[in-house]
Amino acid sequence: MENFKLLENNLLNFLDSYLKASKAKGFIIGVSGGLDSAVVATLCSKVAPTKALIMPTSSSNQANLVDALNLCKSLKIDYQIIDISEILDKFLPFSDPNNRLRVGNITARIRMIILYDHSSKFDFLVVGTSNKSERMLGYGTIYGDMACALNPIANIYKSDLFEFASYLDIDKNIINKAPSADLWQNQSDENDLGYSYEQIDKLLKAIENNQDLSKFDNKFKDEITTRIAKNSFKLKLPATPNI
Numbered sequence: 001m002e003n004f005k006l007l008e009n010n011l012l013n014f015l016d017s018y019l020k021a022s023k024a025k026g027f028i029i030g031v032s033g034g035l036d037s038a039v040v041a042t043l044c045s046k047v048a049p050t051k052a053l054i055m056p057t058s059s060s061n062q063a064n065l066v067d068a069l070n071l072c073k074s075l076k077i078d079y080q081i082i083d084i085s086e087i088l089d090k091f092l093p094f095s096d097p098n099n100r101l102r103v104g105n106i107t108a109r110i111r112m113i114i115l116y117d118h119s120s121k122f123d124f125l126v127v128g129t130s131n132k133s134e135r136m137l138g139y140g141t142i143y144g145d146m147a148c149a150l151n152p153i154a155n156i157y158k159s160d161l162f163e164f165a166s167y168l169d170i171d172k173n174i175i176n177k178a179p180s181a182d183l184w185q186n187q188s189d190e191n192d193l194g195y196s197y198e199q200i201d202k203l204l205k206a207i208e209n210n211q212d213l214s215k216f217d218n219k220f221k222d223e224i225t226t227r228i229a230k231n232s233f234k235l236k237l238p239a240t241p242n243i
Helices: 002-022 035-045 062-075 085-094 100-122 132-137 158-167 172-176 189-193 197-208 218-235
Strands: 026-030 050-054 078-081 124-126
Touching: 002 026, 002 035, 002 124, 002 158, 026 035, 026 100, 035 050, 035 062, 035 158, 035 172, 050 062, 050 100, 062 078, 062 172, 085 100, 100 124, 132 158, 132 197, 132 218, 158 172, 158 197, 189 197, 197 218
Parallel strands: 026 050, 026 124, 050 078
Antiparallel strands: none
């Protein structure tokens, strides 16, 4: 608990310092009903005025909507529900409705467009909700859910966030549900990735600490390291020529 208290204080100080330096008036977050956005919203609400946008589509899990609403109400933060189904439908003729990845990327980018528009409207900072596991794996949409002004959980592994969320007294419904970006029906992070976050994070931590990787299954290790290498560009600024 002492470590979590220290972590919380560090993150609150980070949010407060960045906000004051930016001269913005508060924070705005896309709240999904999932663990990551719940942790971020909880932290932000302790620092400054915080607004939540809940942006479901026709395929969104209604249980997530209920959890998102309950979270906002328990934190006493302003929230708005914006159903983006019609907006998404306008894009589909120019994409492939049968390609879930492409549709999911469009969905994530629509949400970020709306967040940044409201950021401009209220002079609030867009706060990111991508954890360290997702970022290392590149498991996110560049210029979508990975876009933000600041991200307090960027260096916290997903498996560690579950315990931190319990410390923050976040609803057990949110903590215990299967991790999901809710980009299509029955979507599951761990099904997409092929492994549990507990498995993945053990390998990620070993990689980060330059530990011996021989104890890990070769297929698992190769798949994860390949994913990391393939998606590393998502964490970098756009490439520019040396001229």
